[in-house]
Amino acid sequence: MSVQLRHYFRLLSSTTMKSCRSNKLLANNFIIDFNGFYRNMSTVAEVVRPTDPNLPVEIMDVEEYRRMNGIECFGNSVADPIKTFDTYRWHPNLYRRIKEIGYQTTTPIQAQSLPIVFDKRDIVGIASSGSGKTLSFVLPALMRCMTSKQDLWPRCLILTPSRELTHQIEKVIKSFRFVRSICLYGGVSYEVQEMLLNKANPHIVISTPSRLETIFQKGITKLDNVDYVVVDEADLMLKSGQQSSFAHIMNNLPKKRQTLMFSATWPPSVQKLAEQYLDNYIRVNVSQTQSLSSLTVNKNIEQIVKVVKESEKEDKLLEVMNELVPSVTGFIKTIIFVRSKRTANRLVKFLKKESFPARAFHSSKHQEERDYIIREFRKGVIPILVATDVASRGLDFINVKFVINYDFPSQMEDYIHRIGRTGRYKETGKALTFFTAKNIYHKSNLIELLKETKQTIDKNLIDLTEESEDNIIKDDNNNNNDKDSGYESSGEGNDLDNDEDESSSSEWTSDDESTNKTKKL
Known part of the structure; x- marks a missing residue:
């Protein structure tokens, strides 16, 4: 064990820790902040105070953890990863729900992206499908809504390329119960969605760009209070022809905002998009292949x-x-x-x-x-x-x-x-x-x-x-x-199939292409 860590263990057992008035201690390159994340100045090891006081203090070799989990970070002042959801001081109700659902250990993309997002930095997260990217932006959105002292909504906007993805994200949000959310996409009348927006007064809006652009232009909703923006599957958004709608929305959002992008791929078109709309962002790659720098493959x-x-x-x-x-x-x-x-x-x-x-x-x-x-x-x-x-x-x-x-x-x-x-x-x-x-x-x-x-x-x-x-x-x-x-x-x-935002049919067509009859399920 290094001299630095032995010194730190002695510090942990010291009674001065309990009586520290500033809630902070400094030892060599270590800073402990009891109001949130532990700040590691040396990036050698991380010591965190769990949300639950009954849990033991966690010590992590940051560089080794990143190497073992295939995490690469590009940017300045990158926050250290976290191993468990107990590391951060959540809103009490949200933390209770996290434990009820059974979230314990973070996935690599969650481990590295959550501290960056909570540092209020813009981020691009690249990880394979099924890696837990959704929770990486949903939890900070929930925290922002639950701890806000303002009563002006919506505060959070999540842009997705397809209807199915909007529903999936909303399902995750609703599993926590504490905020109001609404999905906006084509195939539903504007009158119905306007009624839902007015009635729900949602904290979080999840929408496809093309539908949100039309709703915005019709004056059905305003985006003046949005300060947290998530762009999910940005490359598919561009491929599906929604670039102009996306640009219109981003250009009409408040300049003072935090913007996040998450995807399984990182092609040049999305890199250009990040440079245009994100500010001093950090890019996090998880398990990326070497030769195809835009692709992240699930090795399982x-x-x-x-x-x-x-x-x-x-x-x-x-x-x-x-x-x-x-x-x-x-x-x-x-x-x-x-x-x-x-x-x-x-x-x-x-x-x-x-x-x-x-x-x-x-x-x-x-x-x-x-x-x-x-x-x-x-x-x-x-x-x-x-x-x-x-x-x-x-x-x-x-x-x-x-x-x-x-x-x-x-x-x-x-x-x-x-x-x-x-x-x-x-x-x-x-x-x-x-x-x-x-x-x-x-x-x-x-x-x-x-x-x-x-x-x-x-x-x-x-x-x-x-x-x-x-x-x-x-x-x-x-x-x-x-x-x-x-x-x-x-x-x-x-x-070739191209998932337009608007519904292309009002009837359920048969899978048997030899008939044009509709069927009921």
């Missing part, structure tokens, strides 16, 4: 890549489904990702003929049906989901054991998000990807990713060339030079 997922021909996909899918999906109790939870709504509907019809209880999930589904499918999939009533990338972000499914990439996505970021639907909360999962010569543009990045996550690489993938696919049409200009190598199976490239 077994990744299998099979090289196939386009014409073989359905047969190969059926082989895999028969081998891996049935279980003693029925079927394991499985998500099959495709690139188009038409392919999703076609595969559902194909799987049902083979006695697999599958259901399609994409943006053409009415919001009520999407909510129903999500609810039943979580329960296990619907065990197999055939989905577009609408389901690759934000949706928090538990016990999804198997993910299949029937169509390879157009970007590696989407590949990470897709496989991130399994292996959540430190569980293990399996992801199978069909890779064809049409996807050759992503070959080198995919191989690097597989190597760095210590996956077994199929020799056929290493040897794959554009000429490997017999059915490539050489004179097709769109395919010859198209860098979007996520070739759409069955030639359905014009039917």
Whole structure:
């Protein structure tokens, strides 16, 4: 034990600690602040006073903890991580609820981001799906609302790219019971949402940018009191065409605010966004791969890549489904990702003929049906989901054991998000990807990713060339030079799914594309 720590243990046992009038002690490079976090000036070790006085004092080697948990920090004056939720002095009601729910040990992204957020710093948090990013911004939002002496609301704004993600975040917020929140998204009339806003007077607003922009322009709500802004899945927000709405909202928010961004990816477009809207921010990366600096991969997922021909996909899918999906109790939870709504509907019809209880999930589904499918999939009533990338972000499914990439996505970021639907909360999962010569543009990045996550690489993938696919049409200009190598199976490239904020249908459409009838559930 170092001389510094021995000196500190003597200090802990000293009676002067109990009688310290300033609630602070200084020993060498150590500062103890009994009103909140312990401040570590040397970054050698951390000693914290738990919220619960019956708990022992916690000592942490900060650099070792970061190294063991794959945490990298970029920025100045970065606060030390915390191991448990007992480290911070929460509002008594909130702390009681944290214990009731059963939150004890922080995940790496929570451990490092919470102290930074409570230091009132802007932050960009990059971590894999299922790593606990949501709690990293929800808890500080709750603290801000519960300790505020003002009665002007809303104070907190959370921007998300999809309707499903707004509901998921609201579910987490409502589990704590102490604040009022509301979700805003397309597919619901403005009159209804205006009534809810006026009636609820929410502390926290969770919204898609496009819907909030329209509500703001109509004068339904004001954002003058917002001083805490969260941008979740910013890269998907840009890809879904909501950049102008996002910019309009950010430019009309108060300049004096704290802004947070959380995502599983960190592409150049989002880096530019952070530089524009965040002030002197700290970036936190958790378990980032070395070669693909924008991607963060969950290493608990077994990744299998099979090289196939386009014409073989359905047969190969059926082989895999028969081998891996049935279980003693029925079927394991499985998500099959495709690139188009038409392919999703076609595969559902194909799987049902083979006695697999599958259901399609994409943006053409009415919001009520999407909510129903999500609810039943979580329960296990619907065990197999055939989905577009609408389901690759934000949706928090538990016990999804198997993910299949029937169509390879157009970007590696989407590949990470897709496989991130399994292996959540430190569980293990399996992801199978069909890779064809049409996807050759992503070959080198995919191989690097597989190597760095210590996956077994199929020799056929290493040897794959554009000429490997017999059915490539050489004179097709769109395919010859198209860098979007996520070739759409069955030639359905014009039917790619893009989750617009507005609902595209007022009826529930059948998964069977051979009929246009609507059905009731």
